Amino acid sequence: MDRIVPEEILMKIGVLGSGIVAQTLAVGFLKHGYETMIGTRDAAKLAEWSSASPKAQIGSLSETAAFGDAVVLAVKGTAAAEALRAAGSANLAGKLVMDSCNPIADAPPINGVLPFFTTHSESLMEQLQNEFSAAYLVKVFNSVGASRMVNPEFNAGRPTMFICGNDDAAKSMVAQILEKFGWETADMGKVEAARAIEPLCMLWCIPGFLRNEWTHAFKLLRE
Ligand SMILES: NC(=O)c1ccc[n+]([C@@H]2O[C@H](COP(=O)([O-])OP(=O)(O)OC[C@H]3O[C@@H](n4cnc5c(N)ncnc54)[C@H](OP(=O)(O)O)[C@@H]3O)[C@@H](O)[C@H]2O)c1
Numbered sequence: 001m002d003r004i005v006p007e008e009i010l011m012k013i014g015v016l017g018s019g020i021v022a023q024t025l026a027v028g029f030l031k032h033g034y035e036t037m038i039g040t041r042d043a044a045k046l047a048e049w050s051s052a053s054p055k056a057q058i059g060s061l062s063e064t065a066a067f068g069d070a071v072v073l074a075v076k077g078t079a080a081a082e083a084l085r086a087a088g089s090a091n092l093a094g095k096l097v098m099d100s101c102n103p104i105a106d107a108p109p110i111n112g113v114l115p116f117f118t119t120h121s122e123s124l125m126e127q128l129q130n131e132f133s134a135a136y137l138v139k140v141f142n143s144v145g146a147s148r149m150v151n152p153e154f155n156a157g158r159p160t161m162f163i164c165g166n167d168d169a170a171k172s173m174v175a176q177i178l179e180k181f182g183w184e185t186a187d188m189g190k191v192e193a194a195r196a197i198e199p200l201c202m203l204w205c206i207p208g209f210l211r212n213e214w215t216h217a218f219k220l221l222r223e
Contacts (some may be wrong), residue, residue, distance in 0.1 A: 010034060014068025016061055016083055018045045020146040021100050022074040028150030030055050032180045039064025065091035070173065077103040077124055078117065084132055093134035096170040099125050100141035102201040112209035114202050123194035129166065137191065138165035138174045143200035144217045151182035152217060158184045159217035162200060164193035186220050
């Protein structure tokens with residue numbers, strides 16, 4: 001199997017999804033010079049967006065996965081596995097897959113706390129990594145709102161993006177992307193760490209649901 005493309009070559013990025021996260025990250029990758037395709041089941045959904053972002057290419061999920069040297073997964077958590085199946089495991093094999101998805105269940109928050117369809121013993125990313133074992137999944141971009149994902153500005157400096165994944169080379173590529181996107185990276189280890197990183201989304205959303213505060217980000221303080 002071909003090894004993932006080294007970061008020195010500016011990668012082509014395939015973004016799976018058409019929602020606010022997919023759109024925001026696609027614009028971010030374009031801004032930083034990456035050739036970018038965005039993938040959806042229904043290209044008509046992106047007609048308005050693409051006239052404002054003419055450099056972005058639009059494709060099906062499988063065309064987008066095949067296009068990317070690296071892939072972003074930015075779809076509804078309940079549809080993440082289905083979206084990767086539609087993308088095609090052969091199109092993902094050997095590639096970095098940046099997984100922004102959160103396993104939010106189809107139910108309302110309780111006192112501001114989102115319900116998940118996963119357990120504390122198995123995260124969504126573990127399920128995806130088990131099924132798509134030839135892809136290199138890295139959890140990233142799941143614990144901040146879309147409006148602060150790309151080069152956010154905070155008085156306290158760069159916020160921290162918690163990442164995890166089994167492949168060190170894939171995580172190193174993500175750290176280089178995060179550096180360009182204005183984040184410091186905190187590598188929490190292997191895929192099981194997604195059991196802790198995915199619930200950061202719950203924590204991040206609580207001030208939003210309780211007090212309509214949606215513009216914060218996490219920062220890890222070190223000595
Ligand atoms: N919103 C945020 O600020 C934020 C922040 C951090 C992380 N996240 C996470 O990032 C992911 C994307 O969030 P979002 O708010 O942009 O969008 P979303 O509303 O959670 O999801 C919309 C996307 O899901 C896709 N989708 C739905 N059902 C599908 C299926 N059966 N097969 C394939 N694709 C399907 C849609 O694709 P089609 O175009 O094909 O319909 C669409 O692109 C979610 O997992 C979310 O939890 C969101």
